[in-house]
Amino acid sequence: MALTTAEQFLTVMGDKVVGCWKVTGDGTTTTLGTPVGTIDAAWIEESTSGTSVITWSGGTITFSSAPKSTLSCYVFFIGTA
Numbered sequence: 001m002a003l004t005t006a007e008q009f010l011t012v013m014g015d016k017v018v019g020c021w022k023v024t025g026d027g028t029t030t031t032l033g034t035p036v037g038t039i040d041a042a043w044i045e046e047s048t049s050g051t052s053v054i055t056w057s058g059g060t061i062t063f064s065s066a067p068k069s070t071l072s073c074y075v076f077f078i079g080t081a
Contacts, residue, residue, distance in 0.1 A: 003029045003067065008074065010035065012081065020076045025049050025067025032061045036079030049073035 008020040053064035
């Protein structure tokens with residue numbers, strides 16, 4: 001399975017891409033690819049997903065634990081296109 005994403009917004013400002021995705025968990029997946037080459041900053045707006053810590057490297061976000069199945073959170077990111 002995989003995480004399900006629903007784009008909330010994605011915009012380009014100069015050489016930066018700013019986005020927000022609603023992420024619904026599958027209970028097993030801990031990584032999420034983004035449409036940026038290098039993430040400069042990312043954060044999570046916790047809801048009920050069961051995960052609250054994220055890290056990033058390159059264009060990939062990693063959750064500290066897999067978001068729970070069918071539960072969601074919002075992930076925001078800023079990166080270089």
